[in-house]
Amino acid sequence: MGEPPANGIRIRLFAGLREQAGWAEQQWPLNAASEPPLTPQQLWEALQLPGPLSSVRIAINQQFSRADAPLNPGDELAFLPPISGG
């Protein structure tokens, strides 16, 4: 019963970045923490996302994070284009 615990990385894109990339969300397989650890920067490059990584902000599990932060199975990673709220 219930779903098995997610063990990949859930990757999410928003706003203009989502439209440019043509997708909103995908799952990246990762069964165990790798050594050296997988980072947002590596995924940005592997996924061939548009523009320089410095143009976006990174959130891991809905908290702002660094591009070289280690990713673990089950993490939610988001690439956030420039914010314009309020």
Add this chain to the structure above:
Amino acid sequence: MGEPPANGIRIRLFAGLREQAGWAEQQWPLNAASEPPLTPQQLWEALQLPGPLSSVRIAINQQFSRADAPLNPGDELAFLPPISGG
């Protein structure tokens, strides 16, 4: 008909200054502009108002004015203790 034009100086006190002095308003006779001109500072002293003149602000005809501004017949002079609005 109607009142003759006021030709004295109407002097007004407010708030704590009014209570200390024991009066709110009085008329000071002045039929023509005097030479040298009568000033708020002279009236402050002549009326023996309490405390230093520097502790109050002066308004002539409801505009802030200087203590040595010349007074003319018909003027309204007010001595204003420290303001506390808002």
Add this chain to the structure above:
Amino acid sequence: MRLRIALHNEAFEPLDDLARWHAELQAQSHPRSAAESLFIGRVRGETADGSALAALELEHYPGMTERQLEQLAQDCGTRHGVRSCLIQHRIGRVLPGEAIVLVAIGADRRGPAQRCCQELLEALKHDAPFWKKEWHRDGSSSWITGNTPF
């Protein structure tokens, strides 16, 4: 700049006054401002020395107070290029918790709206002839001779 200044000698509800002000501006085809900065001041329950306050009595200089508020608002509003300015101020006997002042500034951008609202509040506290007397619970009273710290 649309400007409205009013002195109330009875309790007023800032949000009701604001709603009326917005409706009037709308009725005059004044488009809603992109930025509105507001301030509501209310009477504290305590005197400056910390004892319980029964009421605040607000004296003003009829004529000069209104004129001075208008001058301060015009100067500040022009300096910051704002679109609308509403000032409501109590006079008379004001009870703890009741509103004493409302300032509402509409502008095209948040910076001018906020700066004008803040500066105008300081200006009216220092340069509009109002005087506050604190009434204590025991029936004694004392004039306040300055403003609360910023």
Add this chain to the structure above:
Amino acid sequence: MRLRIALHNEAFEPLDDLARWHAELQAQSHPRSAAESLFIGRVRGETADGSALAALELEHYPGMTERQLEQLAQDCGTRHGVRSCLIQHRIGRVLPGEAIVLVAIGADRRGPAQRCCQELLEALKHDAPFWKKEWHRDGSSSWITGNTPF
């Protein structure tokens, strides 16, 4: 500090929300604040390049946006020692003239209320995940990649 954060996906009336917020605080025996600083932001009728705007579309990151707003409000409120904080923010399609953001800060003194309101507004503009898309009259659209000047 009393804190309320809400995202609305339909038009909201800032003054109605404020009245409800005040009534709730009163019902919880939270005495009215001596100083309340407020900000209301509305959608402009024009795009960044000056052409007529049909609508603004506000995207957010469900979950993170609310969490981030709460964190920013807690940090800012604690830093300034304020008593209450209300943030209302629109999401979805917002029409010109409609309210997009409301910030209301209650404090014991005007300085902390004003500073907190101003800083929190800047913080949420820069650090809460919202994205605005401008919809033009001709059906085209473009993402805004920054905030309007202060």
